[in-house]
Amino acid sequence: MISITVQHDNFDSGAEADRLSALGGGAISSFVGQVRGDGNLYALELEHYPAMTEKALRKIAMKALDQWALYGITIIHRVGRLRVGEQIVLVCTCSDHRQAAIEACSYIMDQLKTIAPFWKKEILCDGSENWVEERQSDLDAAKSWDD
Amino acid sequence: MISITVQHDNFDSGAEADRLSALGGGAISSFVGQVRGDGNLYALELEHYPAMTEKALRKIAMKALDQWALYGITIIHRVGRLRVGEQIVLVCTCSDHRQAAIEACSYIMDQLKTIAPFWKKEILCDGSENWVEERQSDLDAAKSWDD
Amino acid sequence: MANQLSIVYFSWVRERIGRDQDTINCPENAETIGQLLDYLKTKDTVYQDLFADLKKLRFALDQDFVGLEAPLGSAKELAIFPPVTGG
């Protein structure tokens, strides 16, 4: 079962993991990404392409289901303005085997970073703004699953 | 920071992840293992070697801190009688980088499975009991980190 | 009759264009995305600037990532945006 949500509101990663694990399997892997600040960052503004987002995330989740024996996948991605320390994204996977759950979770995050239509703008403490640029390390991570 | 707890009581994986992520870093990886039942299983009885458990888990956590840039590690392992569907173990790691958090979490689980002094006894629905035997796949997984 | 196409913009592409979206009539001789971009450049200098470095842009046709050589076919929506940075 695939559950995909794009919302501004925060989420409770433990409650989401509990809900997912009710589908079966004893191994639940979760990843949470948060707004990380270096002191100059005030907030992130997260934009997405609504008509495409769920389609793109569902495609990633379906590919994960093809590759690993999973009971379910939960993806939650927040949009709008998020302050430093706030949660941005949750990926949670559930399987009989811990390697399957962990690898699938890692795969989904790597793919999400490169093909899900979200864009981050940094709002700095001095009021200036700049769009975050893609990172080669994310592209490399996504490609590493191809072989 | 390393937090290691062995307890009978249940835990809230989301609250633990929140507490850990307050240490810094934007990438939080969690793994939860639950009692998985096939219909014949009533409960697991988890025994440990109290004088050794924390020492063994701390050694694993220290090795993870050597290998990955982590802000913190939380390990919670439950003991006593746990019914099907209950949580057994939580490993949570926190880093600036998702690969570091996820790999460290996976490493800690693999090591825990083979060198932390816990033993599981299955209590079946017909009242019979049997001690769970080690699995070659767990030994292989732990060894896979050596190179 | 020429195919109507919505073009939607995101992130700094949207800011640079100054609009969320446009609706255009595709010219008959624009069969691929690359050819459509060439046509747009003749219509507005903002496109000339934007399409000067195509390596910085990504394209989705009816919500699927595509390359410049992709045929427009009877697609309804073209999205133009920078590389994604979510997660």
Add this chain to the structure above:
Amino acid sequence: MANQLSIVYFSWVRERIGRDQDTINCPENAETIGQLLDYLKTKDTVYQDLFADLKKLRFALDQDFVGLEAPLGSAKELAIFPPVTGG
């Protein structure tokens, strides 16, 4: 004076022995864990059965995993148990 050693048992080893632990006086000539097991086998048939297949057992000396060739030294606690199965 002979070294006093606690031996603690877990899982089915504990059930088979029927006790949580024993305290013994290490004989002078038992310098390694393997030699101590040989000595224990001469004391009680339950040890003979238990130590018949050492591949099924693991050992920790003062809470660190060790092999059969490990010197007992001045260790205070030997643990005998099957391979661990937590997590």
